[in-house]
Amino acid sequence: MKSSLLSLLLIAAAAAAEPSRPKILGVAHIALYVHDIAQARNFYKEFLGYGEPFKLDNPDGSLSLTFIKINEDQYIELFPEKSPNSDRLAHIAIQVENAEAMRVYLASRGVKVPASTPKGRTKNSNFMITDPDGHLVEIVQYEPDGFTRREAGKYLDGPRISKRIAHVGITVAKLEPAMKFYGELLGFRELWRGSKEGKVLDWVNMRVPDGDDYIEFMLYNEPLSLARLGSLNHVCLEVPDIQAAAADLEHRPARASYKRPIETKVGVNRKRQLNLFDPGGTRSELMEPKTVDGIPAQSSAAPPAR
Numbered sequence: 001m002k003s004s005l006l007s008l009l010l011i012a013a014a015a016a017a018e019p020s021r022p023k024i025l026g027v028a029h030i031a032l033y034v035h036d037i038a039q040a041r042n043f044y045k046e047f048l049g050y051g052e053p054f055k056l057d058n059p060d061g062s063l064s065l066t067f068i069k070i071n072e073d074q075y076i077e078l079f080p081e082k083s084p085n086s087d088r089l090a091h092i093a094i095q096v097e098n099a100e101a102m103r104v105y106l107a108s109r110g111v112k113v114p115a116s117t118p119k120g121r122t123k124n125s126n127f128m129i130t131d132p133d134g135h136l137v138e139i140v141q142y143e144p145d146g147f148t149r150r151e152a153g154k155y156l157d158g159p160r161i162s163k164r165i166a167h168v169g170i171t172v173a174k175l176e177p178a179m180k181f182y183g184e185l186l187g188f189r190e191l192w193r194g195s196k197e198g199k200v201l202d203w204v205n206m207r208v209p210d211g212d213d214y215i216e217f218m219l220y221n222e223p224l225s226l227a228r229l230g231s232l233n234h235v236c237l238e239v240p241d242i243q244a245a246a247a248d249l250e251h252r253p254a255r256a257s258y259k260r261p262i263e264t265k266v267g268v269n270r271k272r273q274l275n276l277f278d279p280g281g282t283r284s285e286l287m288e289p290k291t292v293d294g295i296p297a298q299s300s301a302a303p304p305a306r
Contacts, residue, residue, distance in 0.1 A: 019105040021187055023097040026211040028140050030168045030235045031077035031090035032282050037063060039279040040078050044068045046254035048162075048237075048276075048284070050076075051155030054147050056121050069155045073142070074165045076235060081280075085226060088282045089233040091128065091136035092168050092215070094186075094208065099125040099141035106139075109185055122147035132177035135170050159252070161245055162237035162286060167205065169216040169234040169285075171224065175204065175304040178217055182206050188215065194268045195300040202268075221305035230281035239286050242272040249276075270297040 034040040044050050045068065055066035068076040079090050096102045100117040107113050111129055120126045124146040128136050142148045172178045182188040187209035194203040200221075207214040218232040239245040242264050249255060249262055264274045273287040291297055 019101070019108045021105045021209075022101040023210040024102075024186060024188075024208045025095045025097060026073060026208055027165055027168055027213040027215070028073065028093040028095040028138070029075040029077050030092050030165070031065070031079060031138075032278075032280070033079050033081040033086065033088050033090055034278070034280045035081050035084060036279055037066070037078065037080055041066070042254060042257060043278045044076060044078070045158075047249070047252060047258055049159035049252075051158050053151040053155045054122070067147075069151070070160070070165050070237070071156070071163055072152055073148075075148075087226070087229050087233070088280050089135070089170070089229070091138050092170060093126075093138035093140050096139055096141055097210075099127065099139055102139050103127060106185075111185070119143070119146075124148060131170075131181050132174070133170070133172055159248075161249065162239050164238045165213065165235055166238040166287065166289070167214045167216050167236045169218045169232060169236065171229065171232045172204075172217040172219050173221075174306055175201070175217065175219060179204075179206075182215065192269065192297065193300045193302075194297070195302040196268060198300065198302055201300060201302045201304045219304055227281060230277070231275075231283045234283035234285055236285040236287055238289055240288065242274055242286060242288050245286050246274055266292055268297070270295075 041052065045052055050068045050070060052066055053069050056064040058064045063080055065077050065079045068078065070076065073095060103113045103117045106129060113129060114127050117125050117127055124140055124143050126138055126140040128138055131137055183206065188206035189209060191205040191207050191214055193201055196202050202219055204217040205214050206217065220232065246262050246264050260277060262274060264272060267273050270291040271288050272292060273285055276284045276286065278284065
């Protein structure tokens with residue numbers, strides 16, 4: 001009896017000693033490579049209506065990256081491309097309550113992390129990890145003296161087509177490893193599964209554990225062209241009324257420089273949406289938060305292709 005009690009106490013003590021996962025609050029940003037920074041700025045600033053609160057330069061004075069502000073906590077980062085005709089996705093980022101606690105937690109689970117949590121050039125605490133598909137995932141904590149909080153209340157008065165990134169989409173080759181990484185390790189919760197034709201699974205939506213934002217797994221089972229990559233790796237901007245958003249965009253002066261049609265549709269998830277593409281081919285999906293009749297779309301039971 002005493003032996004059993006002692007074993008239980010030792011097990012409980014060991015469990016208590018393991019680092020717990022700190023809160024993951026939301027999607028912080030998506031970072032994209034662009035071929036022409038002037039054209040990209042025109043798309044995100046003049047056409048979509050966002051502000052550019054700060055940028056970072058290289059030692060030689062050339063642009064390292066710039067920041068497009070969606071709201072106080074969410075950004076799109078634009079990097080000059082490293083090479084032409086390459087994948088446009090640089091990385092995605094999730095906002096956490098405590099970056100150092102997350103580093104310790106991930107290290108305890110065998111994830112490769114730095115020896116300590118540094119502060120980046122924007123003075124926020126951040127570090128990178130890599131998911132099973134090779135995507136870089138930035139862990140970021142906004143610091144009181146960081147650039148993000150320094151610009152609180154600013155750069156929000158433009159004609160922003162949306163005030164929130166609802167999700168970012170990333171390519172996923174095999175579902176099981178991604179579910180283990182984002183679900184079991186990071187605590188994301190599955191929201192919905194979708195299939196175009198009902199035979200093979202195409203999407204899985206995974207919500208952050210302590211917020212409403214989510215990551216959309218874009219499943220594929222064949223080699224992807226650069227155009228397809230630009231469509232699958234995407235950012236979703238939430239709008240209350242897709243028809244009003246489309247009409248707004250049609251009347252903006254920068255519409256003259258956007259050569260594609262603006263067409264609304266109802267997706268497989270039964271939400272009204274429209275797709276825009278920046279000059280580098282990365283998709284911005286504008287989407288309403290609710291289905292056409294307010295009834296949630298049924299989740300697909302189709303199997304993944306692999």
